Amino acid sequence: MLVVGIQASTGTANALPGSLSGPAAAGQRAQLVEQATTQAPGLARSLALGSQEKLVVRDVVVDADGTRHLRYDRTYGGLPVLGGDLVVHQTAGGAVKSVDRATGRALDLKSLTPGLTSAKAAAKATTTVKALVGDTSDKDEAPLAAVGTADAPQLVVWAASGTPRLAYETVVSGTRADGTPSEQHVVTDAASGAVLQQHEAIQTAAGTGQGIFVGTVPLTTTQSGSTYQLKDASRGNQYTTDLAGKTSGSGTLYTDADNIWGTGTVSNGQSAAVDAQYGAAVTWDFYKNTFGRNGIANDGKGAYSRVHYGKNYVNAFWDDSCFCMTYGDGSGNTHPLTELDVAGHEMSHGVTSRTARLNYSGESGGLNEATSDIFGTMVEFYANLPTDKPDYLIGELININGNGTPLRYMDKPSKDGASADYWSSSVKNLDVHYSSGVANHFFYLLAEGSGAKSINGVSYNSPTYSGSTVTGIGRDKAAAVWYRALTVYMTSTTNYASARTATLNAAKDLYGSGSTEYNAVAAAWTGVNVN
Known part of the structure; x- marks a missing residue:
């Protein structure tokens, strides 16, 4: 979860010249x-x-x-x-x-009794589709990787070309090499079995969305017939649903007629969905392009997002059992928690559950939460949106405190009034969202260094426990160290002392023992009193 802790009507469409709208x-x-x-x-x-x-x-x-x-x-x-x-x-x-x-030919069929059985039609269609495995005529369409069974063929009249005749239409499902679902429609002559037509019904589409926090962004959606779905087949079929105020169930998949989603306003229910779907896409891309991780579980399968959870729910959470992220609409149902670093934070809980599986209590719980803050921040820097300039502030746009302040600060965590800047024996007794401050502070020091500075217009002044100076190695290297430590060295019970060892081992693997990066890791931990 991010903190301790309706479906709205769409806007009025602009009338198009010459049409009713x-x-x-x-x-x-x-x-x-x-x-x-x-x-x-x-x-x-x-x-x-x-x-x-x-x-x-x-x-x-x-x-x-x-x-x-x-x-x-x-x-x-x-x-x-x-x-x-x-x-x-x-x-x-x-x-x-x-x-x-569509055709000017008259329809005058002598019989509606097929000469070919439906079983033979299905077999012909499946064989035809299997012949496409490893091949494609469209450079933008990945070849088929797997072909499933055919649905029961349906008798139709074929009139699209040639002499109108009785035919079968069979749908053969499958999966393309890039994970995109395939739905091949094969039309065969009901007398001879000859293939009359074959086409792919599932199409990815380039949509546009206007979110509450992300602004106007591109969205990869799926077209099914004349309707667009907020489902991204290029990223493991991850999708976004509307819970419409409910607190259970998977929700209703968002669909749209024109592939233009949301208005950027809270009153439009799609706007929060745009934030969530884009956040999921950017998080997928960050992990894949930065670490080569193919989805949250590294299995090519996308998580899904649920928006408009409950009433006045001021929180967001990852649920491993449904492999999904959920966002409340905040106070008065007018402050959705769908900010980009929140999306990255929640999906990163899934990464932790598939790697170190850090226990969600004590110091390991703080490390679990910090991991999500660290990678949620990195997702924000990866996206580099003009509407949400990247920073080391957590949840700075959702105004969860009601006074414009962020939820957490990575440069000096204690600025939130509860988080720990440095390790002490009492840190393990704090709520995990506050004990996370030690690791958040470590990461900031490792990436940016100590002292006063301004980054993207935000002023920081990060202190150290002993007053020492820490020189940062840059956030990309810092993230690489943390990711390797998480995925290679940390376990469910890792505490701060063993996290220091894990990250030093990671730095040694990546950059060498005694390297500048290795020494910076050691200095940053000392800066937060983990020795």
């Missing part, structure tokens, strides 16, 4: 679809469609001048017609102006 569109859509459904039989007759053909409404668009565009799918004998869709353009009075058809 915003609340009016949402309110009228059901009525427009109903009207288009009522018109469907008459339109089918006027378009000279056969007696076995029916039109099924997919969408309706109304221009500002009242012109209507009715989009229909088509069925034949109750079967979906692939390539049978059309759009009827009407005047405001309902007169047909023109029609755009």
Whole structure:
């Protein structure tokens, strides 16, 4: 957890020229679809469609001048017609102006009885997809790595090309080499088994989000049909859900029609989700590009995030059992705890649980919390956002104290009124969020050194226990030392004395015994009274 410790309505959309949009569109859509459904039989007759053909409404668009565009799918004998869709353009009075058809061919099938069994169609589709393993025609699409079983084939009428005929559509699921899910749709002739079409239904998309803290940022989302999901297939399928004030369950996956998420305001429920999803993405990238770690558990699988937890919940936490992060909306449900270093902090608890698994009590608990503060800070520096300039302050934007002060200070932890600057025998009795101060202070000294300085416009003045001077080695080297110590040397019961040994061993491995870096590690620990 970060501290001791509704779904909002979306904003009004701007009207697009020549279209119906915003609340009016949402309110009228059901009525427009109903009207288009009522018109469907008459339109089918006027378009000279056969007696076995029916039109099924997919969408309706109304221009500002009242012109209507009715989009229909088509069925034949109750079967979906692939390539049978059309759009009827009407005047405001309902007169047909023109029609755009996917195919102009008449549908006149002699029989709807397939010559090929569904089992054979499934086998053909699976074989076809397996032939793609290790190969791809799209340079931006990773080759298939694994192919699963096929869903039950569905009889359809194929009208997208050539002579309309009876066919099977089979969905074969799999996974691409980069972890992206695959959903191959294979259409085979129901008589000969010949492959008529094959396409990938799962697409990654480049969306844009405006978060409360991160500002306007790119988001990698997943497109499924005409809907976008706040799911990142390129980073282990990590995704964000809305708990809508609940305190249990996995929540509802965020979806969006235009792939533009949030407004940057608390009143828009998506804005906090943008913060969480972007935070998860940057944390993934930081660990992967800095340490070669492939996800929190280093298994290529993404964690998921839950936002809008409970009511007035002033906290955020990592739950190893669900492999997920959860964020409350803060006081009055108006102060979400979705700041970037919070995201990095929570995901780093997962890293600790998969590595040293530091016990969450006593000195090891302080080291556990400090690890999350250290890497949450490093995530912030990695992102280097103009809206959240990186610093050594924890939770400085969420205003959890109500007076604009940060939750914790790494250069002089005692500035929060409770955290320890230096080790003493009583540190083990402190809450882990306060005993973490010793390690946070050590990391700051190792990265930046002691004394007064300004970094990104923030003033620091870090003291040492004995008044000694510590020269920093830079945060990248400091982070490398801590990560190696965590993943190679620390155990569940590591205390501050053994953390000193672990980091010295890490520095020796990375930079050599007696190196400047090794000596700086020793000096920084002495600076916080760990000898």
